[in-house]
Amino acid sequence: MGTVTMEKLVSLCKRRGFVYQSSEIYGGLSGAWDYGPLGVELKNRVRDFWWKEMTQLHDNIVGLDAAIMMHPKVWEASGHVANFTDPMVDCKKCNSRFRADHIDLEAACPVCGNKGTFTEPREFNLMFSTNLGPVKDDSSIVYLRPETAQGIFVNFKNVLQTSRVKIPFGIAQVGKAFRNEVTTKNFIFRTLEFEQMEMQFFVRPGEDESWFEYWKNSRIAYYDRLGIRKDKLRFHQHGPDELAHYAKDAFDIEFEFPMGWQELEGIHSRTDFDLGRHQEFAGKDMQYLDPADNTRYLPYVIETSAGLTRSVLMVLSDAYEEQELSEGDTRVVMHFHPSVAPVMVAVFPLVKKDGIADLAKEIEQGLREDFTTFYDQSGAIGRRYRRMDEIGTPFCITVDYQSKEDQSVTLRFRDSMEQVRVPITELGERIRTEIRTYERV
Ligand code: ATP
Numbered sequence: 001m002g003t004v005t006m007e008k009l010v011s012l013c014k015r016r017g018f019v020y021q022s023s024e025i026y027g028g029l030s031g032a033w034d035y036g037p038l039g040v041e042l043k044n045r046v047r048d049f050w051w052k053e054m055t056q057l058h059d060n061i062v063g064l065d066a067a068i069m070m071h072p073k074v075w076e077a078s079g080h081v082a083n084f085t086d087p088m089v090d091c092k093k094c095n096s097r098f099r100a101d102h103i104d105l106e107a108a109c110p111v112c113g114n115k116g117t118f119t120e121p122r123e124f125n126l127m128f129s130t131n132l133g134p135v136k137d138d139s140s141i142v143y144l145r146p147e148t149a150q151g152i153f154v155n156f157k158n159v160l161q162t163s164r165v166k167i168p169f170g171i172a173q174v175g176k177a178f179r180n181e182v183t184t185k186n187f188i189f190r191t192l193e194f195e196q197m198e199m200q201f202f203v204r205p206g207e208d209e210s211w212f213e214y215w216k217n218s219r220i221a222y223y224d225r226l227g228i229r230k231d232k233l234r235f236h237q238h239g240p241d242e243l244a245h246y247a248k249d250a251f252d253i254e255f256e257f258p259m260g261w262q263e264l265e266g267i268h269s270r271t272d273f274d275l276g277r278h279q280e281f282a283g284k285d286m287q288y289l290d291p292a293d294n295t296r297y298l299p300y301v302i303e304t305s306a307g308l309t310r311s312v313l314m315v316l317s318d319a320y321e322e323q324e325l326s327e328g329d330t331r332v333v334m335h336f337h338p339s340v341a342p343v344m345v346a347v348f349p350l351v352k353k354d355g356i357a358d359l360a361k362e363i364e365q366g367l368r369e370d371f372t373t374f375y376d377q378s379g380a381i382g383r384r385y386r387r388m389d390e391i392g393t394p395f396c397i398t399v400d401y402q403s404k405e406d407q408s409v410t411l412r413f414r415d416s417m418e419q420v421r422v423p424i425t426e427l428g429e430r431i432r433t434e435i436r437t438y439e440r441v
Pocket of ligand 1: 264
């Protein structure tokens with residue numbers, strides 16, 4: 001008891017409507033998942049938390065939402081057509097397929113246990129392609145974007161000319177990306193279709209190293225604000241053989257998932273590689289005219305690239321706790337940061353009669369404008385609390401007989417299970433303060 005495993009998370013996510021297997025009634029599609037009523041709330045809120053952090057709280061970062069399908073030349077220029085490959089091997093005995101860089105090729109096959117059965121590694125391009133229009137030939141190929149970043153690079157000049165930003169500045173984007181992964185496993189960790197939250201920060205060449213440091217510090221601090229435990233996060237610097245074709249330097253932020261330490265976000269120093277390549281392939285001037293000294297240059301880029309769906313898995317893994325409250329009495333509690341909890345406030349009438357349910361309903365409706373709320377009048381109060389603990393609802397309000405007399409209610413906190421009496425008129429302000437000052441236990 002106690003440790004979080006992938007099985008426990010998958011089961012809770014299914015049971016409570018966070019995440020379902022895609023096309024489950026047909027036996028599922030491996031590597032694809034659907035977000036249920038609570039999952040979509042959680043995902044949207046993690047996205048909003050990032051968006052606020054990366055745009056609203058800065059005066060020099062603007063947003064963008066580019067199309068998933070782009071001109072095919074984009075992916076030639078970016079290097080994805082030539083380089084966006086993973087090495088793949090098959091086991092000749094059991095036909096299992098692996099990423100060659102994820103297993104020891106000298107060891108036995110992890111599935112069937114035979115030795116010396118792997119094929120030679122073959123490079124496999126991860127981009128999904130489709131055809132535009134009725135004719136399926138090479139001239140009609142378009143790709144589903146494997147990263148959102150290129151939408152930002154090709155719009156660099158548009159944004160510059162239309163939004164009065166000056167270097168250093170950033171462009172942020174959240175959106176779907178698609179990769180035909182050799183192996184998809186570990187639930188929503190690595191999927192065919194996922195969402196990325198990327199920000200490209202354009203700087204003067206020579207200032208890239210200090211901005212790289214700035215973004216490393218800023219991004220790790222963000223996870224603290226999101227309520228993720230510090231000891232579950234670490235940096236991993238890419239060695240020379242790990243660096244992507246565009247990168248001068250790269251650090252991953254890794255999280256300790258149930259299956260071990262894995263990448264959550266990449267912080268990449270991309271130099272002027274992308275803008276330079278688009279300048280060359282599109283034949284358009286991508287330089288920046290710096291009003292500070294009238295020089296022209298191709299800006300250098302620091303990229304922060306986080307997976308949204310992978311962040312949801314992180315938030316779920318970090319939140320999960322099984323607690324033994326007393327002999328034989330246990331609860332599962334999800335310690336979500338209140339800002340991202342799918343339900344923020346649940347309201348219960350202690351009993352359904354004597355106008356108590358009406359008052360509870362009225363309180364719940366009054367809180368809707370500011371918080372996501374849930375009304376529940378069924379079952380024993382203790383069970384209603386436990387159901388809310390399991391979906392990570394940070395605040396529960398119980399309306400009882402006394403409430404009708406003195407217009408106060410019980411406010412119960414998820415993590416400490418402490419209960420306090422609060423006047424109805426002060427509920428909104430009290431909850432807002434609790435959210436602002438929340439600290440992960
Ligand atoms: P890997 O080497 O593990 O395949 P990567 O280093 O190619 O990943 P990036 O291209 O840096 O990954 O992608 C940035 C972020 O996008 C990752 O840190 C991750 O959070 C997310 N991501 C990448 N691929 C997937 C995927 N298949 N499913 C879910 N999230 C993904």
